[in-house]
Amino acid sequence: MAIIKNGTVIYAEHPTNHIVPGVTTKYIEEDIDLDNVPLNGGVLIKTLALSSDPYMRYRMRDPSIPMFCPVVPLGQPLDNFGVGTIVRSEDPAFKPGDFVDGFINFQEYSVWPGPPEQQHVLRYLTKIDRAPGLPATIYTGTLGLAGKSAYSAYDVLAKEKSLESKVLFVSGAAGPVGTFVVEYARICNPNLKIIGSAGSAAKIEILKKIGCDVTINYKEQDTAAILKEHGPIDIYWDNTSGATLDAALKNMSFFGLIVACGAISAASNNGDGSIVRNFEEVFQRSIAIRGFVYGMGEPAKVLPEFYEKATKLVLEGKITSREHRFNGLREAGEALEVVHSGKNTGKAVIVVRDE
Amino acid sequence: MAIIKNGTVIYAEHPTNHIVPGVTTKYIEEDIDLDNVPLNGGVLIKTLALSSDPYMRYRMRDPSIPMFCPVVPLGQPLDNFGVGTIVRSEDPAFKPGDFVDGFINFQEYSVWPGPPEQQHVLRYLTKIDRAPGLPATIYTGTLGLAGKSAYSAYDVLAKEKSLESKVLFVSGAAGPVGTFVVEYARICNPNLKIIGSAGSAAKIEILKKIGCDVTINYKEQDTAAILKEHGPIDIYWDNTSGATLDAALKNMSFFGLIVACGAISAASNNGDGSIVRNFEEVFQRSIAIRGFVYGMGEPAKVLPEFYEKATKLVLEGKITSREHRFNGLREAGEALEVVHSGKNTGKAVIVVRDE
Known part of the structure; x- marks a missing residue:
């Protein structure tokens, strides 16, 4: 090893509005x-x-706007969930060669924990x-943020109700959270009718493949x-909010459940994309809505079992990627x-280097 | 008694859009x-x-629009929750002079149950x-629909959480549901900070009087x-939806609860009154929302105890009208x-005749 460009x-x-590569984000190299x-x-x-997760747009905002997740300070490296290997260690918990999952800087090599200005809440x-x-x-x-979010929230918030449900609707269903929810819901109740929505022909092919x-x-x-034709919907897993949520609200069962996981229509558009017009259906149909953020509240209780259970399902081919x-x-x-x-098909991942 | 004008x-x-007296509804007299x-x-x-309840607007609609409550057929008498006395009876459950609560026609005198075209679901x-x-x-x-709605839903959906909460916000707080919720919440947890909203100076006076x-x-x-100044809100009792719900969503606690009781902003306006823009806060703040319709689902379980408990609170002056x-x-x-x-101040009631 030696001094290299990092x-x-x-x-x-x-x-x-949208993230503009090269303007919002900049690739640079520094010696290390x-x-x-x-x-x-x-x-x-x-x-x-x-x-690469949709919520990263929330972290890339003016810090005067309060939100559930911390901002990235301007001029600092981005960071997010990622994996890597330990090169050197002064921490007895890690040794060179260890495979680690963590909140890691968008850098080829990084010191962890980094300097104070790079130590964010997560x-x-x-x-x-x-x-x-x-x-x-x-x-x-x-087996990362998407799978952990889907597994923990479906397991805690929706699984029990799914056993007595007939119809599940998942929006953003071709994304990594959506496909996990669809396949895991099928495992929990093989008799569910599962409706999935997405925004391209390639994504629709994914929905057919996952059942x-x-x-x-x-x-x-x-x-x-x-x-309307295939409902009413007993459980709606909402990754989008906006117009798709409105369509679901008009077609929910009485006492239906909505799991609010994301709002890509709002995160991806300034203004009208996030508008919901049919909220009054919530009381008219006695709907329960449960919002969640990964790692917080009741769903987090089942995270300790995640790797064991989800890895088994992946190796058995029941949860696909x-x-x-x-x-x-x-x-x-x-x-x-x-x-x-929405141009990606499948989980967007930045392969920093081949192993 | 004899033949009289009914x-x-x-x-x-x-x-x-709005109900227009004399157009939407017509007063007539018929011999009885x-x-x-x-x-x-x-x-x-x-x-x-x-x-007179806001939901009556939903019953006065084109019957091709599906909704949680049945329509009133055009040309038939309106009907709604009301009270009266029995004049004659062929039903062993009632005798002349009995004071009854029921779903009663907008008529000075009516036969119950009426002809088939007047027998609606409720x-x-x-x-x-x-x-x-x-x-x-x-x-x-x-001690009618408003009180039963407020008591049953607060008791079942919100009371337990209210014991560990600091701030309750009630919109439409000067109406008969709102005032009941405010006063009952105070009984459940005397330490709550209660914020009430309404739309006139006279209504604000009511809010001050009820605490x-x-x-x-x-x-x-x-x-x-x-x-923002007095929050964050742990429990929001939503009678309005629309802009007030949006303001609440931006000021909810993490793991806050919203009880969706009504949507007067939607029921009272065609179009933009019902728009909700901040739904994404539901997942970002891990909010739970529970919609309910009076008499259905979990809240209905405590209705059998309503008259005994609520009458006592009314006689003690703890619940006011x-x-x-x-x-x-x-x-x-x-x-x-x-x-x-919103021109009324207090519960809108049609006094058909003084006793």
Whole structure:
């Protein structure tokens, strides 16, 4: 090892609407001395893969706007859920070669924990007993934030009701949270009619492969009409809010359940994309809605069992994965953008380096 | 008794927006022979008072629009929760002079159950042991639909959480549901900070009298700013939806609870009044929302205890009432309209005849 160029993606400018690669985010290179960079009791991580998640748009905002997640300070490296290997360690919990999951900087190499200005609220690092045969990247999606969100919230908030339900509707169903929910719901109740919606022909193919009984291309079909034909909906897993939520509200069962997992229509659009017009259906149909943020509240209680249970389902082929790979940190900005424009097919993952 | 003129309010025309007295509803008189009108095994009721509730707008709609409550057929008498006395009876469950609560026609006298075209889903009739000293009209409000809705839903959905909560916000707080919720919440947890909103100076006076710690005249003040100053809100009782719900969503606690009781902003306006823009806060703050319709689901379980418990609280002065009285069925249309325009102060009740 020696002094090398260390690729880094910094948060350069608050986006007014969409993330613009090269403007909102900038790829730079700085020298790093892998042998001698001070660890200050921490570790040096070689980054393997980083997750691109829709919520990252919320972290890229003016810090005067209060929100559930911390901002990335301007000029600092982005960070998010990712995986890597330990290169050097002054921390007795880690040794060189360990495979780790954590909140990792968008850098090829990074010291963890970094300097104070890079230590955000979500910082954590955990050694993982990686299952043989599984790619590192799966730990950023199906066995990462997306899978953990889907598993914990469905298991705690929806599983019991699903046993006596007939119809489940999942929006954003071709994304890594959506496909996990569809497949896990099928495991919990094989008799469910599962309706999935997504926004491209390629995504509709995914929905068919993972076993959706009914598919909706919301850009080309009338979501409300299809829900009316195949409903009423007992459980709606909402990844979108906006117009799709409105269509679902008009087609819910009495005493139906909505799990509010995300609002990509709001996160991806300033203004009208987030409008909901049919909220009055909530009282008229005695609907219960449960919002959740990964890792908080009741759903978090089942996270300790996640790796054991989910890894088994993955190895059995019952929970499947698809990846949209972005190669190298130079493509990180694009990876962050596509999850809002919907151009990706499969989990957007930044492969920082092949193993 | 003899043949007399029987005042009746019929549903004359579907409203396109607001209820227009004399157009949407029409007062007519028809002969009725009180001694000889056939009862067909039922009873003849002398109507004392009828409730005017916002949801009646939903019953006055084109029947092609599916909804939680049945329509009133055009040309038929309106009906709603009301009280009366039994004049004649062929039903062994009732005898002349009995004080009854039921789903009663907007008629001075009516046969119950009426002809098939007047038998809607909600039809019921119950004898009530009326508490000495209480006016008949209270059984259309504080001890009627409004009180039963407030008591049952707060008790089942919110009471337990209220014990560990600091701030409750109630919109439409000067109405009969709102005042009951405010006063009952205070009984459940005397330490709650209670914020109430309403739309006139007279209503704000009511909020102060019933013990709201903070009041908001939403037509003159910035709801969101006041909620921000006095929040975050642990429990929001939503009678309005729309802009007030949006202000609440931005000021909820993590793991806050919203009880969705009504959507007067939607029921009272075609179009933009019902728009909700901040639904994404539901997942970002891990909010739970529970919608309910009176008499259905979990809240209905505590209804059997309602009269005993609520009457005691009323007699002790802990639950108070205010009435906006409309005299005679000729004023019924106006009574139905004001609960949407907000011109009433206190429970809108149609006093069909003084006792």
